[in-house]
Amino acid sequence: MIEAELSRSVVRWCPGATGATAAAKLSGGASQETWRFDITHPDGNIGAILRRSPKGYGAAPTRAAGLAAEARLMQLAFEAGLPSPRVLHVLTPEDDLGTGFIMQRVEGETIARKILRDDEFAAARPHLARQIGGVLAGLHKLPQDRLPTLRTRSATQEIAEFERDYRSLNWPKPVFELTLRWLCNHDPGPSAETTLVHGDFRNGNLIIGAEGLRAVLDWELAHLGDPMEDLGWVCVNSWRFGEIDKPVGGFGSREELFAGYEAAGRRCDPARVKFWEVMGTLRWGIMCGGMMQRFREGPDHSMERAMIGRRASETEIDLLRLLAPRGR
């Protein structure tokens, strides 16, 4: 049972801790798991999260930054005063828990439909687009000499990678072909500066509370690249959950996002943001195709994966709305 290993671990590095309790798996693929648990402590229990690759699953997929890098980035963000969980412990072989880390649990909501509709978040919603801009600027300003080793990706490399992913699906989709041509023709070239890019900054990876953004999660796709990539990705229609006239996560306008970003001392390039929004929409569409392929080839032969394959057409209509809009 994982609580035994967690208990042995926490008493070693958390002063005063007496053990671990209430462990429950929140999500888990073949190679990565997230668990919630409480550190029992005489001063009051401490809510914690374990993110790990179980023993025997050391190798991360090629795009992933790796859990050690994720822990380092979260801690850097926390130390810079950005909304990020505090990292409590990076797993060592003595923990016998695989590789990964343990972080402070931040209470709040990640489910977009609740954040966009529930009264609890009504006061936060009008401010979120601007706040997200400020937080992204803060992440992009994290000192590069303290970052872990990360891959560097330019727009040109990303186009080539998505084209390869798409062709490997053997799935003739004229709208995707048109998008690939558009991306090649509108490739903005290398960005003026290369910064840390979160890579998956969107609804689902943001913990929101009644007062606003509480924590940015999931640095799995972090890399070095064009900072405008994060601003484009957060505007992809798939993350608006029905609030299609509020491009920033269904919360607000691009202008508010840009204002928050620039108020934090960084410049926006709206043309590059649009490029990355188109790229991001295609990216999610190809990922839907990948889900279909994994459903077919196993081992995850689940209905949920199969049905995500049927969401690729959502990205096709969104791409047409971006590239060939019809009369207003």
Added chain:
Amino acid sequence: MQDEPTPIELTKAVADFLRNDITPLISGHQAFKLRVAINALDLVTRQLTLEEGNDATEVARLRTLLGVDGSVTELNRALAERIAKGEVDLATPGLAEHLWATTMDKLAVDQPNYASYKRELGREG
């Protein structure tokens, strides 16, 4: 020729049974999975209802656009190749209209509640 009821009638009957009789009995993650299952059956019902007509009009448009004949899959592959080579683009008469019509037909089967689709459907009024 197969006997009746038709596949559409069968998938619809199963989906209605799950929706009306089983949903009230189930909670938690299983309830989520049940909703996904019902959505899948509803999608299959829509596809069985709409696919034949949609494919026929799609093939007719593709023939005009490409000047060749073939199955819906072959013609889509041919169009994809021509776009990839730059021989056909949004300046080509009929391409944007074809892609819009095809995509709207796909959404009518896949995700008729998707907000972008409902917005565009309203435009067609």
